Amino acid sequence: MPRLVRLYIRQVLIGFGLSAAFVAMLLTANVANLWHLVQNSADGPLAVFMLFMFNGIVFSGVQFGIAIMRLQGDDTTGSGPKDPVAVEHAVVPVRADTPDPRSRRRIIE
Numbered sequence: 001m002p003r004l005v006r007l008y009i010r011q012v013l014i015g016f017g018l019s020a021a022f023v024a025m026l027l028t029a030n031v032a033n034l035w036h037l038v039q040n041s042a043d044g045p046l047a048v049f050m051l052f053m054f055n056g057i058v059f060s061g062v063q064f065g066i067a068i069m070r071l072q073g074d075d076t077t078g079s080g081p082k083d084p085v086a087v088e089h090a091v092v093p094v095r096a097d098t099p100d101p102r103s104r105r106r107i108i109e
Helices: 003-029 031-039 044-070 100-106
Strands: none
Touching: 003 031, 003 044, 031 044
């Protein structure tokens, strides 16, 4: 299995683990009276499952993004110059042709 696929699967598992911990903390702390709503509703388990799944998707994406950004690569293998190059700026005169002011009046009128 390619290394990137293994990295992705590992980060998804970590993300869903974080989601499970987050949902458990929400229910334990009874944020917004969530535990009461889950216990006294017929759709409570569905709500907890959806909360777990959607937070798992978000946490997995963030976890994978952080893992990708933390990968270290060799920046010297690019196609650009290896050494900084001094750039000289020069002023280049450019002729600008202005349109006839009478032609603009015809357009406006």
